[in-house]
Amino acid sequence: MNRRIRAFALVSLACFGLLLLQLGNLQVRQATALQHSKYQPSAYTGGPFEQPRGEIVSSDGVVLAESIPSTSDYRYFRHYPDGPLFAGITGYYDVTGSSAPYGMEAEYNHYLSPNTPVVHNLQGILTERTGTDSVEITVSAALQKVAAEALGSYRGAVVAIDPRTGAILAAYSSPTYNPNKLSSTDAKAVDDYYTSLNPDTGDSPLVNGVTAQRYPPGSTFKVITTSAIFDHEPSLETFVAPEASSISLPDTVLRLHNFGYETCGGGLAVDLAQSCDTAFAKIGLQLGAKRLYDEATSFGFNKVPPIDLPTDEVIPAVFPSTASFAGNIPGIAYSAIGQENVAETALQDALIASGIADKGTIMAPHFMSRVVDAAGNVVKRYTPHPWLEATSPTTAGEVRTLMLGVVTNGTASLVGFPPSLNVAAKTGTAQTPDSPCNDDWLIATAPAGPGETPTVAVAAVVVQPTGQCDGTGAAVAGPIVKTVLLAALGMGS
Numbered sequence: 239m240n241r242r243i244r245a246f247a248l249v250s251l252a253c254f255g256l257l258l259l260q261l262g263n264l265q266v267r268q269a270t271a272l273q274h275s276k277y278q279p280s281a282y283t284g285g286p287f288e289q290p291r292g293e294i295v296s297s298d299g300v301v302l303a304e305s306i307p308s309t310s311d312y313r314y315f316r317h318y319p320d321g322p323l324f325a326g327i328t329g330y331y332d333v334t335g336s337s338a339p340y341g342m343e344a345e346y347n348h349y350l351s352p353n354t355p356v357v358h359n360l361q362g363i364l365t366e367r368t369g370t371d372s373v374e375i376t377v378s379a380a381l382q383k384v385a386a387e388a389l390g391s392y393r394g395a396v397v398a399i400d401p402r403t404g405a406i407l408a409a410y411s412s413p414t415y416n417p418n419k420l421s422s423t424d425a426k427a428v429d430d431y432y433t434s435l436n437p438d439t440g441d442s443p444l445v446n447g448v449t450a451q452r453y454p455p456g457s458t459f460k461v462i463t464t465s466a467i468f469d470h471e472p473s474l475e476t477f478v479a480p481e482a483s484s485i486s487l488p489d490t491v492l493r494l495h496n497f498g499y500e501t502c503g504g505g506l507a508v509d510l511a512q513s514c515d516t517a518f519a520k521i522g523l524q525l526g527a528k529r530l531y532d533e534a535t536s537f538g539f540n541k542v543p544p545i546d547l548p549t550d551e552v553i554p555a556v557f558p559s560t561a562s563f564a565g566n567i568p569g570i571a572y573s574a575i576g577q578e579n580v581a582e583t584a585l586q587d588a589l590i591a592s593g594i595a596d597k598g599t600i601m602a603p604h605f606m607s608r609v610v611d612a613a614g615n616v617v618k619r620y621t622p623h624p625w626l627e628a629t630s631p632t633t634a635g636e637v638r639t640l641m642l643g644v645v646t647n648g649t650a651s652l653v654g655f656p657p658s659l660n661v662a663a664k665t666g667t668a669q670t671p672d673s674p675c676n677d678d679w680l681i682a683t684a685p686a687g688p689g690e691t692p693t694v695a696v697a698a699v700v701v702q703p704t705g706q707c708d709g710t711g712a713a714v715a716g717p718i719v720k721t722v723l724l725a726a727l728g729m730g731s
Contacts, residue, residue, distance in 0.1 A: 290314045292350040292370035294328050294342055297607065300379035303328045308423060316421035322414040323386055326446050327377060327605060330417035332428060342605060344548045346373045349609045349617065369612045375605045376405035381725055385410040388721040394700040395447040395584035396718055398726050401592035401683065401695045403622040404601030407726055411447020449545060449552045452581035453677045453699055456668025457513045459576030461590055461637060464510055466525055466533035468633040474524060479503040479517030487568040494519050494571055497667055510640045511648030513665060515575050522574020527563040530574060537590050537628045538600060544625055545603045555582030576668060587681050588697035595683040595692035598634040600626045638662050638686055653716035660687030665711035675702035678714035682723055694726040
């Protein structure tokens with residue numbers, strides 16, 4: 239009898255042990271695969287809107303996306319308290335299925351949707367449950383509001399980055415849209431609003447103005463041309479450009495003029511401070527197409543920045559291939575000053591400033607700070623890492639010093655940056671191929687004095703401002719960058 243009892247006990251213990259092993263196998267080892275399975279239990283709750291989606295929350299604790307109980311056929315619908323202000327970041331989640339989700343709603347859909355939480359203890363193994371995670375981002379709601387107010391009624395974009403980590407502190411573009419109107423439970427209203435945004439056109443508000451709209455950068459590109467001098471042809475450091483209002487171009491009867499037909503010229507410090515087109519055109523011709531292309535590529539041109547948005551919402555800046563300049567030597571001169579076929583996004587220009595600020599390293603830009611489950615456990619945390627080693631610390635330091643001169647005695651001197659902040663900047667006033675108006679740019683980073691570590695890099699572009707076709711980067715984009723930069727520094731970024 240005792241032998242049978244012992245045998246029964248051993249078999250029972252073995253079965254119980256196997257049961258625990260299988261539970262562990264299902265809940266831990268196969269958890270990821272099961273979460274994506276079509277047979278996963280949460281798939282049978284009547285759809286994703288039978289449960290609330292997780293929240294998207296700013297770095298200063300403001301809820302940017304949340305689920306609200308609904309009285310319609312859906313138990314919940316998606317709500318964006320400050321919808322248009324953050325539309326380019328949060329995107330939207332269409333409950334009617336009329337269109338695909340945008341922004342972080344799409345990028346982090348797996349976490350925001352009902353899913354099986356990561357198991358942290360034995361109770362979690364034994365308890366079958368689903369939940370949603372919240373995504374906390376690096377953007378400050380307060381700074382985002384400052385950026386939007388600074389851009390005002392202009393069409394364009396402004397972005398602020400912490401160059402030490404790649405964290406996006408603000409990213410706003412105009413025109414924008416209201417994601418609440420695309421998350422309505424009224425399918426017809428959603429379709430009507432979506433159609434009104436002209437989604438198939440390049441200038442639709444649905445096209446992210448920070449990451450997916452390209453413009454000629456004009457003279458902000460001279461930062462890269464200057465960097466190319468130190469990296470590829472140091473002999474040009476001592477080049478002294480003759481004072482001129484225009485120069486002749488090889489293989490053509492055309493002449494390249496300075497902005498406003500101004501006369502300028504001198505050494506490199508003077509040429510960058512004054513943003514002398516004739517000087518940099520000559521420098522570009524001496525550098526040649528390949529060196530310019532190589533330097534632009536090292537700073538991220540022709541590469542898609544690895545920011546955490548859906549891939550179709552991020553495009554690369556463009557610098558023409560070396561082969562494209564065959565038979566077009568004047569194009570090299572124009573490309574060296576950010577014209578010809580050079581085009582970039584506001585994000586890319588901010589990354590250039592970040593690279594100069596961070597000793598030549600461009601950190602990967604990102605929005606997500608961490609993902610947290612309903613119990614407060616950190617599911618995922620972002621780890622800052624480099625994207626590109628754009629240039630050497632020595633070159634970055636030399637260029638940064640020259641950019642300080644742009645503020646102290648150059649084209650950005652009238653912007654009004656406080657001298658104590660030691661702001662390094664570069665203006666850009668780009669001619670556009672299809673309009674007599676200019677696209678106006680300014681990039682800046684601070685504090686950038688000797689021995690200081692810049693904590694903020696800002697870029698702004700204003701696109702062909704109505705009634706200001708003769709505007710400049712300093713006059714139009716300058717106040718925007720100044721406002722955002724000072725606000726970011728005042729917040730301790």
